[in-house]
Amino acid sequence: MRGIMETVVTRPRSVRSKINQNGRIVIPAAIRQEMGLKAGESLLMEVEDGVLRIESYPARIRRIQQEFAQYNRPGVFASDELIAERREEARREDEEIKRDRELYQARLQKAEQVA
DSSP states (O other): OOOTTOOOOOOOOOOOOOBOTTSOBOOOHHHHHHHTOOTTOOEEEEEETTEEEEEEHHHHHHHHHHHHGGGOOTTOOHHHHHHHHHHHHHHHHHHHHHHHHHHHHHHHHHHHHHO
């Protein structure tokens, strides 16, 4: 029986494959099954440091959701935060424009008094 804090680590599966004349690579059935891939499904591929990473769209979405889960706060919507931040930014911009107008008006009055 495993302890509560233990994690199960699966070894990466490694297979040898060849690229055919058309540039195609065969993904063995066992790996397709493990990854939940079906014939005709679109995949995402990226190369980093000479390593090809192949991922299904659902797997990419799950991975990104897991990466961003640390920023999620229960009961708080990111859209609401974004709207509030944008409104605050607009308020500051309006204040800056008002100050600039007032400064311009003061300079204009001063110039009129000198003339």
